[in-house]
Amino acid sequence: MIIVMNNTATEEQIENVVSRIKKKGLEATISKGIEKTLVGAVGDERLLDPELLQALPGVEQALHIVKPYKIVAREWHKEDSVIDMSGHPIGGKHIQIISGPCSVETTDQMEKSAKAVKAAGVKLMRGGAFKPRTSPYSFQGVGFDGLDMFRKAADNEGLPIVTELLDIRHLDKFLEQKVDVIQIGTRSMQNFELLREVGKVNIPIILKRGMSATISEWLMAAEYIAAGGNHNIIFCERGIRTFETYYRNVLDVTAIPVLKKETHLPVIIDPSHSGGKAWMVAALSRAGIAAGADGLLVEMHPNPCEAWCDADQAINPDELKILMNELSAIAKILGRTISD
Numbered sequence: 001m002i003i004v005m006n007n008t009a010t011e012e013q014i015e016n017v018v019s020r021i022k023k024k025g026l027e028a029t030i031s032k033g034i035e036k037t038l039v040g041a042v043g044d045e046r047l048l049d050p051e052l053l054q055a056l057p058g059v060e061q062a063l064h065i066v067k068p069y070k071i072v073a074r075e076w077h078k079e080d081s082v083i084d085m086s087g088h089p090i091g092g093k094h095i096q097i098i099s100g101p102c103s104v105e106t107t108d109q110m111e112k113s114a115k116a117v118k119a120a121g122v123k124l125m126r127g128g129a130f131k132p133r134t135s136p137y138s139f140q141g142v143g144f145d146g147l148d149m150f151r152k153a154a155d156n157e158g159l160p161i162v163t164e165l166l167d168i169r170h171l172d173k174f175l176e177q178k179v180d181v182i183q184i185g186t187r188s189m190q191n192f193e194l195l196r197e198v199g200k201v202n203i204p205i206i207l208k209r210g211m212s213a214t215i216s217e218w219l220m221a222a223e224y225i226a227a228g229g230n231h232n233i234i235f236c237e238r239g240i241r242t243f244e245t246y247y248r249n250v251l252d253v254t255a256i257p258v259l260k261k262e263t264h265l266p267v268i269i270d271p272s273h274s275g276g277k278a279w280m281v282a283a284l285s286r287a288g289i290a291a292g293a294d295g296l297l298v299e300m301h302p303n304p305c306e307a308w309c310d311a312d313q314a315i316n317p318d319e320l321k322i323l324m325n326e327l328s329a330i331a332k333i334l335g336r337t338i339s340d
């Protein structure tokens with residue numbers, strides 16, 4: 001850490017900073033410039049709190065020089081991590097598409113969805129049994145019965161399932177139902193207790209970006225999971241809030257190369273919750289894969305007009321097929337493959 005003293009700092013104030021650093025077991029180096037003095041703290045700088053140091057008299061600024069995330073950082077793991085999602089790799093050269101309805105509704109809807117997912121060549125299926133809705137009066141998901149329906153329909157087509165965990169108390173049931181990939185939604189990205197719990201299991205976790213979260217907050221949320229021992233984390237950019245009201249959210253394409261630089265873990269995008277309209281899904285999906293994303297989490301409904309949740313943004317089975325062909329062509333140009 002570097003502590004910048006202000007230009008009126010006294011010798012006594014500099015000594016005070018040095019002694020605080022030493023008390024934490026770090027070395028302190030002093031470098032005196034013409035206008036300012038810099039104090040360098042050498043050692044495990046995570047033991048020092050910049051806010052506490054900044055509150056000391058004579059201190060202008062205290063800056064960390066190493067990143068506050070470690071396990072998820074590319075700095076410590078240069079190669080791309082490839083994560084196994086029940087037999088389907090994601091990361092490195094492997095792109096995976098995950099598709100299915102926003103919400104589990106009925107047995108018939110889930111059977112039709114699973115068939116459509118399979119027919120499009122998609123290898124993993126999504127669907128929410130528990131829905132995080134803005135209004136408590138909106139449909140909240142069919143709950144554990146929905147999870148049973150989902151498991152059966154997906155098993156019939158040999159598809160691993162991806163579903164959102166909203167509540168720590170549901171985790172045992174998720175494990176019993178052998179959920180293949182757990183999704184942590186945008187509203188839960190900083191539910192630290194939930195993150196800690198999924199850090200204790202070995203199942204891949206899709207960590208969606210909080211709708212107003214910075215890249216650094218998102219990486220630290222992932223570090224919560226990783227610190228518990230579960231390193232199978234997939235980041236999902238699902239659109240962020242901006243001043244624009246034309247569309248639901250803004251797909252932050254810029255986040256893709258940035259995340260790829262900062263972390264070795266796979267990064268996918270959700271083109272459905274980004275634009276919020278079915279007609280935007282293909283364009284956003286192509287942009288995401290072209291920008292280097294490792295996959296998609298995309299909403300598809302056998303009959304979008306009748307969807308119980310997010311009807312506007314669901315594509316239909318035929319549109320999913322077309323999209324898969326387009327994305328395969330983009331992946332090929334980039335020397336990557338989809339859905340092996």
Ligand code: PEP
Pocket residue numbers: 102128132164184185186187208238270273
């Ligand atoms: C979802 O994928 O079903 C969902 C609710 O997404 P988000 O958390 O991104 O809103």
Ligand code: MN
Pocket residue numbers: 102103273299309310
């Ligand atoms: Mn949805």
